[in-house]
Amino acid sequence: MKKHALLIGLSVLMTVLVFACSSKEEIGESLITAKGYDRHVELHWPSIQGVDSYEIWASMDGKDFTKRASLSDTMYMDFVNDLGQNLQLQYKVKAVGASPEAEDLGIVQVSTRDFTEEELIDMVQYYTFRYFWEGAEPVSGLAPERIHIDGNYPQDDKSVVTTGGTGFGIFGIIAAIDRGWITREQGRLRFEKMTTFLENADRYHGVWPHWLYGETGKGKSFSNKDNGGDLVESAFLMQGLLAVREYYKSGSDADQKLANRIDQLWKDMEWDWYTQGGHDVLYWHWSPTHEWEMNFPLEGYNECLITYILAASSPTHTIPASAYHKGWARSGGINTDVEAYGYKLKLKHNGSEKMGGPLFWAHYSYLGLNPKGLTDQYADYWEENKNHTLINRAWCVENPEDYKGYGEDLWGLTASYTVTGYNAHRPGEDLGVISPTAALSSMPYTPKESIKVLKNLYYNYGEKVFGRYGFYDALSPEADFYPERYLAIDQGPIVAMIENHRTGLGWNLFMGAPEIQEGLKKLGFTSKP
Known part of the structure; x- marks a missing residue:
């Protein structure tokens, strides 16, 4: 982290220090x-x-x-x-x-x-944005997969950047422009750097890997056979890039040039290839050496809805609506009718049918895709996400495992670090670890309840949980576990969803893309935010 701090230019440092109250x-x-x-x-x-x-x-x-x-x-x-x-x-x-x-x-x-409540939200949003601004990998401009303040990086991956986490962080950079923390030109220059890197980085039928080396653009294997295109992470990336395109497309000549370059990256993505030759379902991975051996169909419900929205919206490599209905929705098998703590779920959450999956399922697809008023034959997505969040919170408040610290001001189970590594925490699989991103990224759904968590973390836990890039990834009062570590995929949704709660900026940009509106209609969605 010394390296990251020393790389901050004086002009950026001054921009950083202008903010505060x-x-x-x-x-x-x-x-x-x-x-x-x-x-x-x-x-x-x-x-x-x-x-x-x-x-x-x-x-x-x-x-x-x-x-x-x-x-x-x-x-x-x-x-x-x-x-x-x-x-x-x-x-x-x-x-x-x-x-x-x-x-x-x-x-x-x-x-x-x-501070007032609004000033506290400002502070948290601003600090978290810095992960993607000050903490960015210097050559590519993309978001590092992780930043460990303690300097102990696994697998020598200090220079590894994440495509999905970058897509999340893009919404934070746009929000920073709108809030005056950086200028529109500073933002454009960063996006130009990122776009140049992505144009030259490894792609497989227009789709990027999960991880890339920031200095070279070469892919880093996520697992043994996962060394090629990652459709889901690339969807998270393109969700952010399309918001950038919409933000800059009507600006100066330089702005429009950037928007056109992003548009080409969008058109290069061969979503139809990832149906394995016309199957009525999308597949997560393709490898140049293992081809389709991973064989992971995207079937709902989990965090991957945005992948189908983008695939159906593609102007060059679209998929048929049948892939959504037969594949993702399992020919209607995606539906359920369960209730927990008085809140109903209409979608069958994979592996978590009774009380919903980890809370990132209510975040990742919805940084640009606006769930307010979004319905199709399977669900009302605002109600689904809100109830999913309230069930997760209710579990923590009830605290059946009697974990220390849990309550109305400390809740939120999702994927994050844990005492022994990494886990997708959720009701029923609760290891006593709270992930700040869970409650904070849920602010659009549970504003009052999420603010309680923010205040408790800042005022009562202080330096144990809050550092130069906002709240650290996880904590466990039960295990006295306070790792000074960050993950891009957890920091990004905090900035994006807080901004959506406050102004709807990310939602307005992404939903303003004409192809997205056509894709939603194609799949049978109604959008009335």
Whole structure:
């Protein structure tokens, strides 16, 4: 993570520091910049050659300074719950190991204050956006699969980028433009870099792999036979790219050029190829060495609905409506009639028929696809997603396993890190691990209930769960498990769905694409948001 911090250019750093809701006052000559939030202060300073570490000192009266931390990074988030609220603070940073004249980097004054609910949402959305902006892989501009603050990366995958997670993060970058955190031109330049990379990266019948190496564009195998095109992850990516196309298509010449390049990537995707020659179902994988050996048909219900929407909407390689009805909907077998905690589900969630699957099923397909007023012969998708979320929450509130911390202000089971690796947490398969993305990405469905979780995490867990890219991926008070790790596929939906809750930006862009409206009609959907 030192590498990521040091790669941030001065202009980007200044853009980052402009946001926040308190003022900064520098005292004398200082190399330190600081921003105060509600319960924490974020400090930055330049890297000094020959320095072994930096000491951060704070004072409430400008006279007596107390050491707060010692670290090798050039950014520090100081949670000040122990000092109180609505504070006036002075900070100084000392460079340890430098020459005497470089030892003291100066003093900076900063204040904290109580935030409104909207300001807290702003803060969380902004911090999470930074995963895809500051934390992006530098060559490709795409989202890294994971960022471990502790630096311990599995399988030497520090430079591996994720196609699906990038698609999710794209919605966050668009939201950042609209909110003034970056400029429209900065966003376009990043999207141009990403598009150039995707144009030259490995593709299989127009479809990208799940993982790519950011420096080269070569695919990285997700598993033994999964070394080719990943239709679902590419659908998540294209969902975001089409939103970019819609955002820029009526702008300047440079904007329109970007939109046209994305349009070509869209037209290159051979959705019909992934029916294995005309079968009435889409298949997840194709490999240049193993071909169709994975043989994983996309049958509902899970996170893959967007794949059928895009495949039916393709202007060049469309699939017949029968693939949706016979394949995804299992010739009507997708329907069920179950109830849990007083909430009904109409769709048979694969492997989780009684209480619904992990909550990412209510998120991934709906960052651009607006579930409000979206119905077909099988379901009302707003009601399905809302009830799915409320069942998941009710399970945590009931807490049948009696896990520590669970309740109305700490709920949400989905796929994330767990104590022993990674798991798709859900009711009935609950390991005592809460994933912040579950409740936060559900904000459109459960705004009041999700805000309770946000406040509890920030105010009561603080630095254990909140870092430079927002809330960490998972926590377990039961196991005293607070990993300082992020996953793109969990961070992306937080920014996108919070923005959809607030303004509907991602929904409006994606649903505004004319091909999507035609594809929905083709499959028998009615959309009345």
